[in-house]
Amino acid sequence: MTARSSVPAWRRYLHFWRHDVQADIDAELRFHIEARVEELIVQGGSPDVARAQAIEELGDVGEVRRDLRAIDDRIVRRRDRVVWLRSLAADFSYSARSLARTPVVAATIVITLALGLGVNAAMFSLLDVLYLRPPAGVPDPGSVNRVWYSRPFESGAQYWPGFDYPSYRAMRQALEGHAATAIYSVPQQQTIGGEAHDASAQVSWVSSEFFSVLGVRAARGRMYAKDEDRLGAPADVAVISDAYWHRAFGGDARAIGRTITVRKDRYTIIGIAPAGFAGVELDATDVWLPFSTFVRSGSMYFDPQNATPWWENRNINAFQVLVRPRTGANTAALDARITAALHRPELLYRPSDTANVARLGSIIRARGPGKTDQEFRIATRLGGVAAIVLFIAIANVVNLLLARAVRRRREIAVRLALGISRARLVRLLVSESVLLSLIAGVAAVLAAWWGGALLRALLLPDIHWAATPMHWRVLLFSIAIALGAGVVAGLLPALQSSSPDLSDALKAGAREGAVRRSRLRGSLVVAQAALSMVLLVGATLFLRSLANVRARDIGYDSSRLLFAEVTYDQPDSTRDAYLTRELRELAQRLQAAAGVSSVALTNSRPMYSFSFTAIYPDADTATVSARHAFPTFAVVSPGYFKTVGMRLLRGRGFAAHPEPSTLIINQAMAHAYWPGEDALGRCIRLGKPDAPCFTVIGVVQTAARSQIIEDPRAQFYLPMGRVPFTGYEPRTLVVRADPGAHATLSREIRRMVSDVLPGTTIDIVRMSDALEPQYRPWKLGAVLFTLFGLLALFVAAVGIYSSVSYAVSQRVHEIGVRMALGATRRDVVRQVIGSGLRTVVIGVGAGVALAIAAGHLVAALLYGVRPSDVESMVAVSVVLLAVAVAAALIPAWRASRVDPVTALRVE
């Protein structure tokens, strides 16, 4: 109550302000009239005349009353606001002072909340980029669509935005006049040569319509035109991003007209994109090249043998298609048009493909229809996990505040007795937790700042992020959840401790009063234990999935393999023959090196690249599986299978000097072409239907072609030196060696190659490193679930500890009585731990039920383990109970030290 205010203090507690305002006005006017009448009578007037004159002098009384009422209502409203704000400020400063008196509790609460909030803010900053933020620099991203097509995948129908060129051509024709279309390849890392000062760039091949569909104009120079992007007759031009312009050319205006080389081809820079625009993928694009230059001699798709051009190749099918419908166009009608176009007979792989549906969806990848990438899905689940961590943290804070409120019960009782309203008391207590959570919120924003970047690095490390992690939405989200958490965490204890029963409880004595509250505290511990259980079960499931995925036989002993690819910077046919001879010799010499068990040669690095050509087997190729086989091949030296660790299942391997016209196929191919029959001795013609026969002499196990988890892919192997066409000379050394020797060997190989083959580039890769990204989804799930799970376990352990020790402190008297009556210390310890365990056992039970119920959310992300895995549940339960016992141990020990005499003297 401030002295400055002129309104009597008691008046503020009147509930009928409005009525009061009117009464005051009337009283004031009545006083005026009476005083005037009195004066006029004194001057000699009769009472009636005097009254009439007084009223006349006042003017229109009704109008005056209305005016005054309007003014006074405004005054009262403003005064209420000021009073409210002032008392709020008073509450906060009171809270700050009282928290400063218990710094340990305050710090514990802030740290607990900051952990919970920080995890959420960081998670949100990632989800924001994945799901909410449209690509930067696109003027109207909502009007541009990505085309999605549902196709039967191994795990059921899925929408996927990848297309081959023939499909794109059909869609473009179908949309002619209704929408503008563009095609592009997702950006990929390329080495840039020529006049650029930065050799590393993300390159995307985009059709000339790409920029106009997105509405992006060149900031300098120009974008390329339609006639510069003709299939088969491309212009060698490039557009670069503003960021790359600064990185590689220092922002020099003369960059336009300079040349850069990509995959050994030269391109002239003709335009610079506006600042901020970096393509429409999460991955930032630095260089845009005409789509028609996508396959040139440097590309893995380049096939000098094949007569049909690359854009008719239906195996290159990861192009993205963008559509800008004309204003007012009916999206459903456009969906129907492109679906019909994709159902043309020549585009169908099989008759049942007419069930596939195309849809115009969001340009934001994670918001496409149907299922999304594994990483996106994991990110969403982790958002849920983060929310659970926050919930556990809030439960802990509620527990701490409850204990605090009970310690302050005398103060609260005094305030209630002095007539403070319950609402005001609740506000006072809530202001405390809001203050704490706001401090925690600031910490959380900082956590989101670097935590968001950390999460990005963990979750999607290969992406050269086009967007920054911080955004106003992230800030807003952090502040909102901090406030929300503060109110939630403060409200429960505040309502409890301000309830009228409290005074009754106080009258009855502190011990009885504690029983009801400990029930709430108990259920909080149950909830914490249950949620920790869920997170830890999740962690276990992901750890087991990771182990299962790693244990999977992909056909290669990946941990032992080292690949060394040797290439000349410029293709040179005269030197090629020499290179082949030298590599053979190198392979021989490497056999003798320390730690090496065998060496082989291949033209394509396993699980990185492959070759393909048309094949004509002497079989009924009309079978469904054969039409879908798309066999790919590799040219290998005789020792290849032994070196990589692939098992020969039937027939024989290649001899040291292979016979001509032989090949070895894998089981998947044998199964696709000759199901239920023997593939050995069969004839396969390569390239043309009338080419000479190649005889199948062996069948090897099916090794993975590009993914560690994929359907069995048909592959065949041709012996080195016996390949009927040029361009497939082995350039990659495959070294099988002890993993510990890999580092030394890499140096050794590098030295040997540069000695014998000057002017070559050598690229050495360990197979395990190359495959690591593919294990990432499981690794990531395992790491983050474990991290969050342990965090939750720790917070829950603190909760168990504080609730048990609080219970002990409340029951000192009772324990004293028991001990006085002959209970031993062991009895006391057993009883205290038992009471702590009981709540946790209930929590574990609830956790198992929750984990099973939530299992389907992660089922698709697991491998080789079911969400309801019994072993995982049992293991986690044991851990949780052990932690509960450990957490209860200290208070139990303290309880056993209670001295009966002191305890009984306490009250």
Place this chain on the structure above:
Amino acid sequence: MSTPLDLLQGTLDVLVLRALSHGRMHGYAVAQFIRTSSDGSFRVLDGALYTSLHRMEERGWVESDWGISDKGKRAKFYRLTAAGRRALRAETASWNDYVAAVGRVLRAVPAPEPA
């Protein structure tokens, strides 16, 4: 005595502030002060006076409380705030300027026409 003049709203405010500059008083006392000190030159409706008081309270120039009048009756008293005092000084100054300016014009003699 000539016909009483109608007062402009802003002018009434200055008069009320001036009345209150003598100390805390109720609305009726303010009315009396204006009536007697102007010798009845102004015709002020008492209602307008109260509107002025309440509006200035909203503006923060005056503050009010309930008290007991000389005759022992419950009455609403008004008092100038610091802001009210400042407003009175400013209004008085500008009123004097205005009066002086009008006076100068009324006293002025037309200048001779330039030859």
